[in-house]
Amino acid sequence: MTLIARDGQGGAVGVQDIADALGISCGTVDRALHDRAGVSPATKRRVLAAARRLGYRPNLAARYLSSRKHIMIGVSLPLEVAYFFDDVREGIVEAASAFEPLGVKILYRPYKRFGQHEVEALRDILEEKVSAIVVAPGYHERMRADIDKATRRGIPVVCVVTDAPGTERLTSVSVDRFAHGALAGELMGHLIGGEGGVIIFIGMHAVVDHEQKLRGFESSFKQFCPRGRILGVVEAHDEAEEAYQKCRRVLAQYPSARGIYVATANSMPVIRALDELGLSGKIKVIGTDLFPAMVPVIEAGKMAATIYQRPREQGLTAVRAIVRFLTEGLRPPPQILLDPAIVMRSNLSLFFGREPVSLESASQTPQAEAVQR
Amino acid sequence: MTLIARDGQGGAVGVQDIADALGISCGTVDRALHDRAGVSPATKRRVLAAARRLGYRPNLAARYLSSRKHIMIGVSLPLEVAYFFDDVREGIVEAASAFEPLGVKILYRPYKRFGQHEVEALRDILEEKVSAIVVAPGYHERMRADIDKATRRGIPVVCVVTDAPGTERLTSVSVDRFAHGALAGELMGHLIGGEGGVIIFIGMHAVVDHEQKLRGFESSFKQFCPRGRILGVVEAHDEAEEAYQKCRRVLAQYPSARGIYVATANSMPVIRALDELGLSGKIKVIGTDLFPAMVPVIEAGKMAATIYQRPREQGLTAVRAIVRFLTEGLRPPPQILLDPAIVMRSNLSLFFGREPVSLESASQTPQAEAVQR
DNA sequence: TTGAAAGCGGTACCAT
DNA sequence: ATGGTACCGCTTTCAA
Numbered sequence: 001m002t003l004i005a006r007d008g009q010g011g012a013v014g015v016q017d018i019a020d021a022l023g024i025s026c027g028t029v030d031r032a033l034h035d036r037a038g039v040s041p042a043t044k045r046r047v048l049a050a051a052r053r054l055g056y057r058p059n060l061a062a063r064y065l066s067s068r069k070h071i072m073i074g075v076s077l078p079l080e081v082a083y084f085f086d087d088v089r090e091g092i093v094e095a096a097s098a099f100e101p102l103g104v105k106i107l108y109r110p111y112k113r114f115g116q117h118e119v120e121a122l123r124d125i126l127e128e129k130v131s132a133i134v135v136a137p138g139y140h141e142r143m144r145a146d147i148d149k150a151t152r153r154g155i156p157v158v159c160v161v162t163d164a165p166g167t168e169r170l171t172s173v174s175v176d177r178f179a180h181g182a183l184a185g186e187l188m189g190h191l192i193g194g195e196g197g198v199i200i201f202i203g204m205h206a207v208v209d210h211e212q213k214l215r216g217f218e219s220s221f222k223q224f225c226p227r228g229r230i231l232g233v234v235e236a237h238d239e240a241e242e243a244y245q246k247c248r249r250v251l252a253q254y255p256s257a258r259g260i261y262v263a264t265a266n267s268m269p270v271i272r273a274l275d276e277l278g279l280s281g282k283i284k285v286i287g288t289d290l291f292p293a294m295v296p297v298i299e300a301g302k303m304a305a306t307i308y309q310r311p312r313e314q315g316l317t318a319v320r321a322i323v324r325f326l327t328e329g330l331r332p333p334p335q336i337l338l339d340p341a342i343v344m345r346s347n348l349s350l351f352f353g354r355e356p357v358s359l360e361s362a363s364q365t366p367q368a369e370a371v372q373r
Numbered sequence: 374m375t376l377i378a379r380d381g382q383g384g385a386v387g388v389q390d391i392a393d394a395l396g397i398s399c400g401t402v403d404r405a406l407h408d409r410a411g412v413s414p415a416t417k418r419r420v421l422a423a424a425r426r427l428g429y430r431p432n433l434a435a436r437y438l439s440s441r442k443h444i445m446i447g448v449s450l451p452l453e454v455a456y457f458f459d460d461v462r463e464g465i466v467e468a469a470s471a472f473e474p475l476g477v478k479i480l481y482r483p484y485k486r487f488g489q490h491e492v493e494a495l496r497d498i499l500e501e502k503v504s505a506i507v508v509a510p511g512y513h514e515r516m517r518a519d520i521d522k523a524t525r526r527g528i529p530v531v532c533v534v535t536d537a538p539g540t541e542r543l544t545s546v547s548v549d550r551f552a553h554g555a556l557a558g559e560l561m562g563h564l565i566g567g568e569g570g571v572i573i574f575i576g577m578h579a580v581v582d583h584e585q586k587l588r589g590f591e592s593s594f595k596q597f598c599p600r601g602r603i604l605g606v607v608e609a610h611d612e613a614e615e616a617y618q619k620c621r622r623v624l625a626q627y628p629s630a631r632g633i634y635v636a637t638a639n640s641m642p643v644i645r646a647l648d649e650l651g652l653s654g655k656i657k658v659i660g661t662d663l664f665p666a667m668v669p670v671i672e673a674g675k676m677a678a679t680i681y682q683r684p685r686e687q688g689l690t691a692v693r694a695i696v697r698f699l700t701e702g703l704r705p706p707p708q709i710l711l712d713p714a715i716v717m718r719s720n721l722s723l724f725f726g727r728e729p730v731s732l733e734s735a736s737q738t739p740q741a742e743a744v745q746r
Numbered sequence: 747t748t749g750a751a752a753g754c755g756g757t758a759c760c761a762t
Numbered sequence: 763a764t765g766g767t768a769c770c771g772c773t774t775t776c777a778a
Contacts, residue, residue, distance in 0.1 A: 014755055025765045030757060038763055060474030061434040062755035065770045069757095098693065101433030101700055102474055182719035190677070193566045220719045304563070320471065327474055339723040342715045346555035346593045350712040387771055398749045403773065411747060435771035438754045442773095 013054045021050055060102065060327050070103040071326055073319065074130035076121040077160075078114040078138075081265065083291035084311050085114075085136070088160055091315025092134060099323050114138050122146045126155070132170075132322045133157045134315075140164035156325055158318045161311070162209065163335070170325060173318045175309040176337040177209050181216025183340060184261045184286045184307055188217075189224025191284040191304050196258030197231040199250055201243060203264045204235045213263040213288075231257055236266055244269035251277060259284040267306070271297050290343055290351055298348055308341040308351060386427045394423050433475065433700050443476040444699055446692060447503035449494040450533075451487040451511075454638065456664035457684050458487075458509070461533055464688025465507060472696050487511050495519045499528070505543075505695045506530045507688075513537035529698055531691045534684070535582065536708070543698060546691045548682040549710040550582050554589025556713060557634045557659045557680055561590075562597025564657040564677050569631030570604040572623055574616060576637045577608045586636040586661075604630055609639055617642035624650060632657040640679070644670050663716055663724055671721055681714040681724055 015033070019026040024043070031039045032047035033056075039047075050056075075092055077085045089108070096106045107130055111121040115138025123146060125133055133150055137143040137159055144167050147157045151168035159172035188198055200217060202210040214233065221228060231254045236243035243262075247270045251257060260283055262270055267287035274280045280302040287294065287306040297303045321332040343351050388406070392399040397416065404412045405420035406429075412420075423429075448465055450458045462481070469479045480503055484494040488511025496519060498506055506523055510516040510532055517540050520530045524541035532545035561571055573590060575583040587606065594601060604627045609616035616635075620643045624630060633656055635643055640660035647653045653675040660667065660679040670676045694705040716724050 012755095015757095016755075026756080027758080027766070028764055031764090034757090036758095040763060043763080059438070059755050061437045061476070062770090063757075064434040064474075065432070065438055065754090065772090066756040066758085067770085098697060101437075103434070176720075176723055179720045179723055183717065186717050186719045187563075190560075190563050216719070223718075324471060337723070339714065339720055341712065344556065344559050345596075346559045346589070347549075347552045347712055350549055350552055350710065385771095388773095389771075399772080400750075400774080401748055404748090407773090413747060416747080432771050435754090436773075438756095438770090439772040439774080440754085 012059070013056045014059060015056075017054060018047060018050045018056055021054065022046055064103050069131075070105050071099075071132070071323065072105050072107050072128070072130045073322055074107045074109060074125035074128060074133045076109050076111065076118065076125055076133065076135045078112065078116075078118070078136065079110045080113045084161075084265065084289060084309075087311035088136070088315040091312035091317075092319050093315075094312070095316045095319035095323075099319070102323065102327060104319075104323055119143060119146060122150075126150055126153075130155060131326060134160055134318050134322070135164075136161040137164040138162065140167070143167070156322060158322055160314045160318045161309070171321055171332040171334055171336055173314045173321070173336045173338065175314075175340045177212035178216040178219075179337075180288070180307050180309070180340040181213035181218075181261075181263065182220040183216075183342060184213070184263070184305075185217040185219065185221035186224045187305055187342065188259045188261060188284065188286055189221055189228060191286070192225065192228065192258040194225055195227035196225075197229045197254060197256055198225075198259035198261060199231050199254065199257050200233045201236050201247070201260065201262040201264065201266065201270060202233060203238045203266070205233075210263055217261055217263070236264070236269075238264055238266050240266065240269045244273050247273040248277070251279070251283075257283060259286070261286045263288055265289040265291070267303065268293055268297075271302055274302065292352075295348065295352055298343070298345055301345070305342055305344045308343045310338055310341055313338055385432070386429045387432060388429075390427060391420060391423045391429055394427065395419055437476050442504075443478050444472075444505070444696065445478050445480050445501070445503045446695055447480045447482060447498035447501060447506045449482050449484065449491065449498055449506065449508045451485065451489075451491070451509065452483050453486045454664075457534075457638070457662060457682075460684035461509070461688040464685035464690075465692050466688075467685070468689045468692035468696075472692070475696065475700060477692075477696055492516060492519060495523075499523055499526075503528060504699060507533055507691050507695070508537075509534040510537040511535065513540070516540070529695060531695055533687045533691045534682070544694055544705040544707055544709055546687045546694070546709045546711065548687075548713045550585035551589035551592075552710075553661070553680050553682070553713040554586035554591075554634075554636065555593040556589075556715060557586070557636070557678075558590040558592065558594035559597045560678055560715065561632045561634055561657065561659055562594055562601060564659070565598065565601065565631040567598055568600035569598075570602045570627055570629055571598075571632035571634060572604050572627065572630050573606045574609050574620070574633065574635040574637065574639065574643060575606060576611045576639070578606075583636055590634055590636070609637070609642075611637055611639050613639065613642045617646050620646040621650070624652070624656075630656060632659070634659045636661055638662040638664070640676065641666055641670070644675055647675065665725075668721065668725055671716070671718055674718070678715055678717045681716045683711055683714055686711055 015026045015029045019029045029047050032044040096104045107128055109121050109125050111117040118138050119142050122135055143164050147164055147167040147169050150157050156170035158170050161174055163172040202214055205211055232250055234246050234250055236246055243266045260270055265288055274283055285303045287303050290306055290308050317336055324330045388399045388402045391402045402420050405417040469477045480501055482494050482498050484490040491511050492515050495508055516537055520537055520540040520542050523530050529543035531543050534547055536545035575587055578584055605623055607619050607623055609619055616639045633643055638661055647656055658676045660676050663679055663681050690709055697703045
């Protein structure tokens with residue numbers, strides 16, 4: 001050993017150690033480490049080798065303190081559907097606030113409706129100086145060019161809720177949609193006691209999400225309800241009135257139906273139709289997502305279960321993945337799939353109205369410092 | 374305004390700003406802010422007032438960099454039951470690694486079996502210089518004194534999996550056990566089609582956890598299975614052989630039983646008994662937790678569902694709560710209840726064998742730095 | 747009791 | 763291309 005460890009903290013190796021070991025200055029080491037201009041290729045190679053050999057790990061606190069570069073995460077999400085994307089945003093803010101000490105900040109650039117003006121919103125964000133971007137692509141083909149552009153500029157893009165397959169996005173966070181449908185199918189099989197016909201409501205077949213849920217449902221319903229049958233698949237295009245009308249029509253057509261699976265958030269019109277026909281509770285309904293109006297419906301037993309896509313978790317997960325990538329270079333798996341949660345009457349209260357750990361009560365005040373060591 | 378903002382970053386206020394505003398030195402401000410010795414009460418009051426007025430927020434990166442005090446979290450968990458506590462520990466390590474830039478480190482002091490030598494293990498940890506402690510109290514009465522002692526020393530204690538009610542612990546992280554039981558009850562109601570007798574296996578009535586699950590089950594089973602009946606509650610004391618024997622006996626006594634709810638992890642002996650009696654799949658079983666041996670059982674349809682207590686999430690949550698408390702003074706709610714997850718065949722793969730975001734691939738190497746901005 | 751100043755580990759700028 | 767150094771905001775030590 002030609003070196004004397006500079007510190008007792010388990011021997012963390014810093015730029016200065018590398019510099020000392022090579023007999024050069026820390027400035028040069030910094031330049032070599034970060035691909036900055038003005039280092040001879042030879043020196044650079046030596047530095048990189050030494051860094052690896054000595055096990056260099058950057059001190060992130062020092063870096064943050066020194067560079068004063070904040071990690072600004074641009075968030076572009078639709079304002080509608082509010083109950084869902086508000087929760088996503090809540091998760092994002094929550095995670096960002098946990099990383100505040102690392103200088104993580106959120107730049108929120110919402111747009112009106114899912115799928116509308118999303119490209120413009122993304123471009124706006126690209127104008128600003130952000131370090132990463134969170135988006136929920138409605139029409140991913142339209143977003144592709146800008147997502148790839150951001151990525152090539154070194155700005156990682158993470159998709160939440162929906163994905164933009166085939167793009168250079170860092171990763172996507174969403175619920176496993178096949179599992180979503182499969183859970184619904186398995187549960188439905190149990191609910192209707194292993195036999196009977198069911199009807200499925202989706203948005204449209206063209207939407208990959210809906211199609212995946214549908215396939216999931218079909219695959220497991222077949223297993224868990226061998227004497228069951230899928231009577232029909234209704235496209236309601238996420239329109240309330242359309243769902244209502246088609247529900248009435250399809251029930252008239254199949255009066256023997258024993259279950260309905262609504263693979264989108266569009267379940268309330270179905271409940272209304274069942275209510276009017278006096279079939280609430282008789283026909284078993286499995287819905288998707290969770291919003292205020294559904295609470296009394298579930299409590300009243302008019303909907304047996306709903307598959308919850310955990311928007312808050314999605315937001316949390318996206319930001320955590322970004323921060324780890326940015327600060328530690330840890331590349332997340334190309335796709336992060338959360339497990340959909342089954343919400344029934346017994347656990348409803350755990351999902352609804354649950355507050356995040358309050359951000360207000362954070363120590364703005366010096367008093368709270370006292371608890372530290 | 375008598376002050377000119379020192380920086381353009383949104384006007385963050387630091388110790389120096391307070392010092393300037395008061396015409397004193399930053400050293401004094403620091404002492405006043407942290408209850409250190411050697412500040413006149415008058416000065417201290419003025420500093421505190423100014424800090425609040427100016428909206429002082431400590432720069433945590435600077436603090437960490439300067440003080441070189443790491444946040445060492447002492448973790449005292451049993452090695453058994455491994456499949457469960459290993460996952461808790463995995464979550465703890467995962468969360469800690471995310472906060473590594475803040476100097477968060479784990480001091481792991483395991484002990485052999487749940488409930489045994491836990492007091493000694495806790496005392497050992499107290500000897501070391503830790504900033505916080507995570508424990509899973511088996512016999513919380515025995516732990517009380519040491520938990521309170523740690524807390525009084527300024528070392529927050531967080532309970533995971535189990536709680537130590539009535540102690541000064543910072544908070545506890547566990548699954549909502551009433552909801553656990555209630556979910557099982559609701560599901561069971563559906564599984565047996567609204568009528569029939571069921572049998573419940575617990576550890577013992579004296580264990581609060583088990584009693585809570587039992588009450589949850591009873592309450593919802595009554596609602597969802599109005600023509601159902603709880604035939605018996607079996608205490609198996611977490612012993613495999615006992616569970617097996619009692620299962621055979623109770624099934625002989627109630628041949629009409631249509632469902633079994635095992636409220637502890639002790640479900641495999643029950644499955645074995647059912648297998649031998651040729652009742653697998655006929656009698657609906659709802660279990661608790663998830664471990665390797667259960668996977669084929671669920672896949673084969675011998676167990677309809679299991680209620681998963683999400684050990685990894687518990688570990689993650691505990692560490693996050695500790696870090697936020699320590700760094701931001703944010704006090705968590707007195708009890709953190711996670712939602713139990715329903716695992717069935719359709720979502721089994723999402724829970725089992727799921728790897729945490731790999732810690733290995735983290736940037737030990739300077740190359741990964743290049744992705745940063 | 748208080749002030750002044752030296753770091754902590756990187757970064758960035760100015761010399762060379 | 764490289765070295766030297768001031769500085770980020772806070773803590774800590776030494777002087778006064």
